[in-house]
Amino acid sequence: MNNENKETSRPSPRPGFVLDVDRNTPPIVFHHGENFRLEKLPVGRSRVVYPSEPLEGLSDPEGAIKDALLNPLGDSEPLPSLLKPGMKLTIAFDDISLPLPPMRKPDIRQRIIEAVLDMAAEAGVDDVHLIAALALHRRMTEDELRHAVGDRVYDSFAPKGLLYNLDAEDPEGMIVLGETPHGEDVHFCRRAAESDLLIYVNINLVSMDGGHKSTATGLAGYTGLRHHHNVHTLRNSKSIMDKDNSALHASNWRMGDVIKDAGVKIFQIETTVNNNTFGREGPLALLQKREWEWTARDRGQFIAMQRGLDLLPVKTKRRIFGGWQSPYEMTSVQAGEVEAVHKRTIENVYAQQLVTVEGQTDILTMGLPYICPYNVNSIMNPILVMCLGLGYFFNLYKGKPLVREGGVLIMSHPTPWEFHPVHHPSYIDFFEQVLIETTDPIEIEKKYEKQFAEDEWYIHLYRNSYAYHGVHPFYMWYWGSHAMQHLGRIIIVGGDQKAVRRLGFQSASTLQDALEIATDVVGPQPTITHLKNPPIVMADVI
Amino acid sequence: MRSIYSILNDFKYKFLKLGFPWVSASAPAGVDSIIKESSLGAGYDTEWARRPAARLARAVIVETLMRPVMSFLAMPTRKGLDRLINLEGPAIFAANHQSHADTPLLITSIPEPWRHELVIGAAADYFFNTKATSAISALAIGAVPIDRTKVSRQSGDMISELIEDGWSLLIYPEGGRSPDGWGQPFRGGAAYLAIRCDVPVIPIHISGTGKILRKGRNLPRRSKSTVTFGYPMKPETDESARSFSTRIENEVRSLADETASSWWDARQRSYRNSSPSLTGPEIGAWRRSWSLSDNDGKTRKRRRRWPVL
Numbered sequence: 001m002n003n004e005n006k007e008t009s010r011p012s013p014r015p016g017f018v019l020d021v022d023r024n025t026p027p028i029v030f031h032h033g034e035n036f037r038l039e040k041l042p043v044g045r046s047r048v049v050y051p052s053e054p055l056e057g058l059s060d061p062e063g064a065i066k067d068a069l070l071n072p073l074g075d076s077e078p079l080p081s082l083l084k085p086g087m088k089l090t091i092a093f094d095d096i097s098l099p100l101p102p103m104r105k106p107d108i109r110q111r112i113i114e115a116v117l118d119m120a121a122e123a124g125v126d127d128v129h130l131i132a133a134l135a136l137h138r139r140m141t142e143d144e145l146r147h148a149v150g151d152r153v154y155d156s157f158a159p160k161g162l163l164y165n166l167d168a169e170d171p172e173g174m175i176v177l178g179e180t181p182h183g184e185d186v187h188f189c190r191r192a193a194e195s196d197l198l199i200y201v202n203i204n205l206v207s208m209d210g211g212h213k214s215t216a217t218g219l220a221g222y223t224g225l226r227h228h229h230n231v232h233t234l235r236n237s238k239s240i241m242d243k244d245n246s247a248l249h250a251s252n253w254r255m256g257d258v259i260k261d262a263g264v265k266i267f268q269i270e271t272t273v274n275n276n277t278f279g280r281e282g283p284l285a286l287l288q289k290r291e292w293e294w295t296a297r298d299r300g301q302f303i304a305m306q307r308g309l310d311l312l313p314v315k316t317k318r319r320i321f322g323g324w325q326s327p328y329e330m331t332s333v334q335a336g337e338v339e340a341v342h343k344r345t346i347e348n349v350y351a352q353q354l355v356t357v358e359g360q361t362d363i364l365t366m367g368l369p370y371i372c373p374y375n376v377n378s379i380m381n382p383i384l385v386m387c388l389g390l391g392y393f394f395n396l397y398k399g400k401p402l403v404r405e406g407g408v409l410i411m412s413h414p415t416p417w418e419f420h421p422v423h424h425p426s427y428i429d430f431f432e433q434v435l436i437e438t439t440d441p442i443e444i445e446k447k448y449e450k451q452f453a454e455d456e457w458y459i460h461l462y463r464n465s466y467a468y469h470g471v472h473p474f475y476m477w478y479w480g481s482h483a484m485q486h487l488g489r490i491i492i493v494g495g496d497q498k499a500v501r502r503l504g505f506q507s508a509s510t511l512q513d514a515l516e517i518a519t520d521v522v523g524p525q526p527t528i529t530h531l532k533n534p535p536i537v538m539a540d541v542i
Numbered sequence: 543m544r545s546i547y548s549i550l551n552d553f554k555y556k557f558l559k560l561g562f563p564w565v566s567a568s569a570p571a572g573v574d575s576i577i578k579e580s581s582l583g584a585g586y587d588t589e590w591a592r593r594p595a596a597r598l599a600r601a602v603i604v605e606t607l608m609r610p611v612m613s614f615l616a617m618p619t620r621k622g623l624d625r626l627i628n629l630e631g632p633a634i635f636a637a638n639h640q641s642h643a644d645t646p647l648l649i650t651s652i653p654e655p656w657r658h659e660l661v662i663g664a665a666a667d668y669f670f671n672t673k674a675t676s677a678i679s680a681l682a683i684g685a686v687p688i689d690r691t692k693v694s695r696q697s698g699d700m701i702s703e704l705i706e707d708g709w710s711l712l713i714y715p716e717g718g719r720s721p722d723g724w725g726q727p728f729r730g731g732a733a734y735l736a737i738r739c740d741v742p743v744i745p746i747h748i749s750g751t752g753k754i755l756r757k758g759r760n761l762p763r764r765s766k767s768t769v770t771f772g773y774p775m776k777p778e779t780d781e782s783a784r785s786f787s788t789r790i791e792n793e794v795r796s797l798a799d800e801t802a803s804s805w806w807d808a809r810q811r812s813y814r815n816s817s818p819s820l821t822g823p824e825i826g827a828w829r830r831s832w833s834l835s836d837n838d839g840k841t842r843k844r845r846r847r848w849p850v851l
Contacts, residue, residue, distance in 0.1 A: 114805075118809055126810070153806070
């Protein structure tokens with residue numbers, strides 16, 4: 001495969017590492033929503049897990065894509081030999097939740113879809129549908145679709161109704177393909193199921209993405225998702241980022257077998273990106289540099305940025321950060337049979353993100369940024385803050401969690417009591433009606449899930465407006481259920497006190513206060529580990 | 543109304559009538575006159591126009607004069623710039639040619655770093671026939687003379703040297719503006735130079751400029767235009783200039799189809815070898831013009847005769 005990387009004059013990217021904090025260690029930058037905090041960690045018992053520097057991107061992405069399509073992995077034939085005149089072809093692609101932040105143009109999806117369609121045009125394929133595989137996420141707007149697939153593809157298909165968002169609540173558009181040996185219904189998009197070939201285009205930002213999860217989750221609705229998006233499965237996914245130890249993935253893989261047995265032919269295309277989240281140059285570049293390597297300019301820039309952000313109203317800050325597009329570069333592309341492709345993808349994701357960490361810690365700290373998969377062009381409400389911290393960042397481990405069982409998690413985020421009324425209507429009711437009663441995931445699941453999932457108004461908003469499905473806030477809560485069960489206490493630094501209390505967590509004004517509070521649970525002189533993320537780092541805890 | 547050209551011609555005629563010493567004397571019969579090598583046409587030396595001062599002047603002209611004028615006149619939509627994302631080093635930009643508006647439009651559309659390191663292949667017999675037009679062409683648009691009336695190595699050698707020095711070239715392979723709105727067959731110059739210098743060709747399709755300043759008009763008219771860039775094309779191993787030129791022409795045809803319909807329809811027709819022709823049907827002149835208006839795809843808005851009640 002043509003996976004040669006760019007030859008540049010830059011020094012080779014350095015791998016991630018674990019820094020032991022000593023007296024010379026400068027304060028560490030913590031993400032704090034649409035701002036940053038500089039925090040001094042206790043000397044002698046703290047360590048910081050730093051992400052790897054961005055790997056070099058592929059020197060010829062178009063060539064690499066073509067090469068991957070012509071030389072597929074596993075038992076798949078090359079794409080051109082799967083394309084025939086008169087066939088029904090469906091191309092599904094990842095939605096707005098990937099990558100994060102959205103990437104600069106051209107988006108990887110555009111590059112791949114254009115290459116695939118070019119081959120389809122050459123083969124004389126006429127019947128083509130393109131579907132944003134968003135499951136129960138909100139629909140993508142025209143601008144967002146254009147950004148993902150490019151103007152050429154959008155203008156060719158959308159006006160004719162051939163490029164659209166999945167509607168997982170359309171009774172005509174969805175079917176049940178069968179049942180797994182565990183009794184799980186495999187709910188699937190009818191058009192994809194009835195196509196002669198389904199091509200799925202992935203951006204695998206983290207190791208959780210891709211594989212059978214792409215189709216079994218992305219093209220499914222509530223009927224199918226409830227079998228793995230539940231507390232039991234997520235508490236047994238240790239972690240969701242480690243496929244081989246994830247009950248979530250095991251369920252999706254079982255569903256993948258049913259999809260395959262039902263005769264759905266899938267050609268999977270997966271891609272990985274590097275850690276170039278904030279750019280090697282530019283206003284945010286310092287966020288992917290190590291603090292002691294900041295130049296005078298970086299330091300001045302940081303001070304100005306921090307002071308400036310303090311003065312700006314939150315809406316303006318949201319607009320500024322929301323407009324940031326990461327200059328991600330594609331580090332690999334692989335295509336063909338789902339499992340063979342995914343195996344290679346995981347290796348490439350780990351090559352960028354995995355850092356070996358020795359042993360667990362008493363207290364895990366993390367700075368939460370302004371964005372998570374469900375608030376692109378939106379507001380990060382308290383439930384999403386919980387999900388990002390406990391659902392995603394906590395799960396960025398392989399082996400065992402970074403923090404010991406019964407330990408404390410300290411997250412830094414403003415956690416505003418604010419919701420996007422169009423995108424997150426059911427979140428508002430979940431926050432106001434459900435969390436006021438209980439924060440226990442099992443009780444929430446048992447008592448409220450069905451009611452929200454089948455609410456006609458939420459379904460209407462999901463199908464016709466730009467709302468996440470009624471059941472989505474429940475899934476966010478379940479996403480954090482493994483962490484909630486594992487941890488002794490959860491503290492949010494600098495958050496809205498009422499909102500933090502509603503989440504069932506403890507609030508602290510400063511990190512020092514939070515560390516003081518934590519000693520009640522973990523005793524005096526606890527060990528502390530800070531996960532410096534993003535750019536994304538995943539801990540391989542040995 | 544009299545055109546600018548006829549006014550200038552009258553002035554020139556009256557001036558020439560003043561005779562010697564206002565104009566130079568002709569050599570007497572029987573006297574051998576000194577034959578001076580022509581410094582005009584293909585022999586015009588444009589080297590001065592690539593010096594830093596001239597380049598700076600050109601950048602100022604392009605950014606402060608040409609860009610706002612073209613934004614107003616041509617209201618351009620620029621497509622396909624993302625296709626150049628992996629392009630590095632000098633390249634040959636090859637476009638169809640409808641009007642004098644094409645060059646300023648392309649100069650303001652071709653992205654950096656090529657925009658300010660660009661020379662433009664211009665007809666030696668048209669743009670370099672007087673000292674004034676030669677100097678203006680060389681300074682304002684970075685034109686270099688290309689002889690289109692005879693086969694000569696001079697232009698090719700000069701442009702090859704420029705490309706080797708890192709300059710990119712904008713060339714119109716049709717050899718001149720469209721006489722009737724339809725395109726003309728591509729000549730092999732762009733392909734030959736790409737093979738000789740081993741640089742990629744970027745096919746470009748321009749639409750809409752024919753309405754702004756078509757051949758035969760002196761005053762521009764405001765109209766929408768679209769510039770569509772294609773993927774860089776490299777000659778295949780041992781490919782002849784003729785074959786490569788055909789591929790470039792086909793790609794420009796496909797880009798024209800993409801502009802008129804959609805990218806997907808254009809790709810399908812391209813592979814079926816049924817992209818609409820750029821040169822139009824082989825029929826009589828009025829029918830060609832007629833077909834062109836069909837090709838436009840837009841009908842004139844009918845004026846309402848009765849008020850809507």
